[in-house]
Amino acid sequence: PPQALKPSTRVGGVATQFNHSTQRMVAVKAEAGGINPEIRKTEDKVVDSVVVTELAKPVTPYCRCWRSGTFPLCDGSHVKHNKATGDNVGPLLLKK
Amino acid sequence: PPQALKPSTRVGGVATQFNHSTQRMVAVKAEAGGINPEIRKTEDKVVDSVVVTELAKPVTPYCRCWRSGTFPLCDGSHVKHNKATGDNVGPLLLKK
Ligand code: FES
Numbered sequence: 001p002p003q004a005l006k007p008s009t010r011v012g013g014v015a016t017q018f019n020h021s022t023q024r025m026v027a028v029k030a031e032a033g034g035i036n037p038e039i040r041k042t043e044d045k046v047v048d049s050v051v052v053t054e055l056a057k058p059v060t061p062y063c064r065c066w067r068s069g070t071f072p073l074c075d076g077s078h079v080k081h082n083k084a085t086g087d088n089v090g091p092l093l094l095k096k
Numbered sequence: 097p098p099q100a101l102k103p104s105t106r107v108g109g110v111a112t113q114f115n116h117s118t119q120r121m122v123a124v125k126a127e128a129g130g131i132n133p134e135i136r137k138t139e140d141k142v143v144d145s146v147v148v149t150e151l152a153k154p155v156t157p158y159c160r161c162w163r164s165g166t167f168p169l170c171d172g173s174h175v176k177h178n179k180a181t182g183d184n185v186g187p188l189l190l191k192k
């Protein structure tokens with residue numbers, strides 16, 4: 001079945017589609033267009049700060065895919081996300 | 097009509113849903129689960145680097161919503177995205 005129609009943990013409503021020719025209803029679970037399914041959903045807006053003078057390593061990757069287990073850091077989860085969806089997202093690299 | 101079923105500029109395939117009880121097909125335009133609809137879609141993976149010693153301002157916001165007109169910088173487009181979708185994403189703030 002198409003991925004977007006499967007039950008999903010992503011934030012989104014249940015879209016209801018009418019087939020007007022018969023008035024029989026088909027309920028379709030659909031995403032509402034959000035990109036963050038799980039991270040800090042109790043916060044109105046997830047904003048993080050980095051004091052760049054405190055960076056420890058020559059290069060530190062920060063997540064932009066909202067799938068990292070170590071958010072706001074990148075843990076490589078963008079690879080799975082891109083493979084599963086055909087997307088092309090990746091991290092922001094902070095370099096000292 | 098539900099947002100996810102409207103024609104969309106976002107990247108995604110056309111999901112085809114069968115109603116097995118009648119074998120009549122209903123075509124549903126759906127997103128494939130990607131989060132970047134438009135930015136540098138010719139690149140396999142969009143990775144950006146910031147040399148933090150070159151930051152000009154005390155605070156520089158970087159985009160994590162993939163909707164900024166000045167990507168990789170944040171231009172505030174996350175506000176519209178969050179309002180339209182119920183999402184809660186925001187930028188990464190780099191502080192000198
Ligand atoms: S894990 Fe999200 S960008 Fe790498």
Ligand code: FES
Nearest residue numbers: 159160161170173
């Ligand atoms: S415009 Fe994308 S996070 Fe602000």
